[in-house]
Amino acid sequence: MKQLIQVKINGRIYREEVEPRMLLSFFLREQVGLTGTHVGCVVGECGACSVLLEGRLVKSCLVLAVRTDQKKITTVEGLAREGTLHPIQEAFVEHYALQCGFCTSGMVLAGHSLLTRNPDAGEEEIRQKLAGNLCMCTGYTQIVKAVGSAAKAYKK
Amino acid sequence: MYPQKFDYFCPDTLEGVIELLTRYGEDARVLAGGQSLIPLMKLRLASPKYLIDLDKLQDLSGISEQRNEVSIGALTRHAEIEESELVQSKLPLLHDAVTVVADVQVRNLGTLAGSLAHADPAGDLAPALLALGARINTVSSSGKATLGMGELMVDAWSTSLGGDQVITEILVPIPPQGSGGAYLKFERRAGDFAVASIGVQLTLDQKGNCGDIVIAMGAVGVTALRAEKAEALLSNQPISDDLLKEAASAASAECDPFSDIRGSVEYKRHLIGVLLRRAVEVALRRAAGEKVKTVHG
Numbered sequence: 170m171k172q173l174i175q176v177k178i179n180g181r182i183y184r185e186e187v188e189p190r191m192l193l194s195f196f197l198r199e200q201v202g203l204t205g206t207h208v209g210c211v212v213g214e215c216g217a218c219s220v221l222l223e224g225r226l227v228k229s230c231l232v233l234a235v236r237t238d239q240k241k242i243t244t245v246e247g248l249a250r251e252g253t254l255h256p257i258q259e260a261f262v263e264h265y266a267l268q269c270g271f272c273t274s275g276m277v278l279a280g281h282s283l284l285t286r287n288p289d290a291g292e293e294e295i296r297q298k299l300a301g302n303l304c305m306c307t308g309y310t311q312i313v314k315a316v317g318s319a320a321k322a323y324k325k
Numbered sequence: 326m327y328p329q330k331f332d333y334f335c336p337d338t339l340e341g342v343i344e345l346l347t348r349y350g351e352d353a354r355v356l357a358g359g360q361s362l363i364p365l366m367k368l369r370l371a372s373p374k375y376l377i378d379l380d381k382l383q384d385l386s387g388i389s390e391q392r393n394e395v396s397i398g399a400l401t402r403h404a405e406i407e408e409s410e411l412v413q414s415k416l417p418l419l420h421d422a423v424t425v426v427a428d429v430q431v432r433n434l435g436t437l438a439g440s441l442a443h444a445d446p447a448g449d450l451a452p453a454l455l456a457l458g459a460r461i462n463t464v465s466s467s468g469k470a471t472l473g474m475g476e477l478m479v480d481a482w483s484t485s486l487g488g489d490q491v492i493t494e495i496l497v498p499i500p501p502q503g504s505g506g507a508y509l510k511f512e513r514r515a516g517d518f519a520v521a522s523i524g525v526q527l528t529l530d531q532k533g534n535c536g537d538i539v540i541a542m543g544a545v546g547v548t549a550l551r552a553e554k555a556e557a558l559l560s561n562q563p564i565s566d567d568l569l570k571e572a573a574s575a576a577s578a579e580c581d582p583f584s585d586i587r588g589s590v591e592y593k594r595h596l597i598g599v600l601l602r603r604a605v606e607v608a609l610r611r612a613a614g615e616k617v618k619t620v621h622g
């Protein structure tokens with residue numbers, strides 16, 4: 170039986186009916202139409218589907234959409250403001266931190282989540298905290314550099 | 326990849342959860358962080374007809390110091406344990422273990438009780454809590470109960486919990502002054518389950534020798550195991566290199582690993598010996614008051 174949920178995604182409220190077995194990743198992509206969240210492995214191994222749930226980084230393929238009733242979600246689409254890229258996105262562009270782009274939305278959100286918590290994170294911590302996100306093009310060096318260089322934008 | 330269809334409930338109270346579990350019996354499962362159950366349901370290795378979400382039971386979440394114990398609510402997320410100053414200062418062994426569970430995303434949702442109930446033989450938190458002598462509080466339709474880790478763990482992916490029994494709290498005794506602990510995990514790549522792991526908690530006596538010692542081994546048996554022979558060799562002894570080598574061989578012999586994609590039986594036995602020596606060294610330094618960061622393989 171479908172259930173009605175109300176979720177705030179990127180600041181906008183959505184009221185939607187979902188089957189309980191609907192995964193958040195598919196809910197975002199297919200029902201809400203926000204396809205910036207990518208789906209790679211669907212079993213929680215690759216991190217491509219990462220989003221922020223109540224401000225915390227999670228893999229949306231490991232969350233049931235019905236559980237997000239009355240909660241706040243940020244996807245990669247929620248970072249830019251009125252057509253201006255967020256500093257972490259700018260840093261990815263500047264450092265050529267993407268090749269095919271498949272892992273990018275997850276990587277950007279993982280970097281954003283880390284720097285929001287600790288703008289002083291050094292390379293070691295960046296590598297550790299991004300470990301849940303795999304890049305099949307293996308462009309890790311540029312990704313780590315991009316996140317490191319975005320850090321200044323997070324310092325008050 | 327979708328789970329099979331199920332009915333979903335999200336009760337406001339623990340009584341409500343127990344009532345639903347009693348009503349639906351074998352067909353029902355509780356959902357905590359979902360980081361193990363959702364993958365199982367997608368792979369159709371678990372297909373509960375009724376899924377009972379614990380998400381609204383926020384009373385079951387949180388970390389506090391109570392007399393000489395740390396109380397950790399069943400629904401406390403791995404990340405909250407990782408960030409807890411109380412755990413960092415009083416239970417370094419548990420802190421070591423929780424920081425090497427999976428990755429940031431999984432730690433942001435996964436819960437302590439969920440890990441124990443899921444009982445993965447390569448999980449990190451059961452060996453850590455076994456080494457620390459933790460007790461598990463539960464509630465079911467027949468009332469409250471307290472289990473030792475040895476009573477909870479039964480087999481791979483299997484515990485002694487009854488169908489309507491819910492873990493509510495984990496109580497971890499705070500090791501006395503002069504005690505030191507460490508948890509070391511060897512993994513093939515960042516975020517993977519352990520190939521082998523060791524938790525050691527030891528106390529120095531007045532002479533600076535090893536007093537009481539508990540050693541728990543992970544991923545080398547169907548459940549976390551105590552290394553009792555190694556413990557007997559080391560307890561109440563001055564620790565020398567030779568004695569440590571002897572204890573390491575004893576632990577290698579008494580663990581009971583299986584061969585899988587993470588390694589052969591011989592390899593895992595060897596690792597246990599290496600990890601034991603390293604973990605005892607860190608525990609000794611911590612017992613002497615030194616701040617030591619663990620480095621994982």
Ligand SMILES: Cc1cc2nc3c(=O)[nH]c(=O)nc-3n(C[C@H](O)[C@H](O)[C@H](O)COP(=O)(O)OP(=O)(O)OC[C@H]3O[C@@H](n4cnc5c(N)ncnc54)[C@H](O)[C@@H]3O)c2cc1C
Binds near residue numbers: 213356493517
């Ligand atoms: C990619 C990935 C990597 C991982 N790597 C590791 C690792 O390296 N080390 C490690 O230790 N773990 C690892 N895990 C597992 C992780 O720690 C899970 O969080 C944990 O095993 C389950 O906790 P949960 O809260 O998500 O439980 P859920 O998935 O919600 O539930 C798991 C089981 O426990 C039962 N349950 C949940 N709560 C209770 C309760 N209060 N009382 C009774 N039964 C309950 C459920 O019914 C279910 O059977 C990994 C998981 C993933 C997806």
Ligand code: FES
Binds near residue numbers: 218231
């Ligand atoms: S698609 Fe979710 S982790 Fe890979």
Ligand code: FES
Binds near residue numbers: 304305
């Ligand atoms: S850029 Fe292709 S997967 Fe990362």
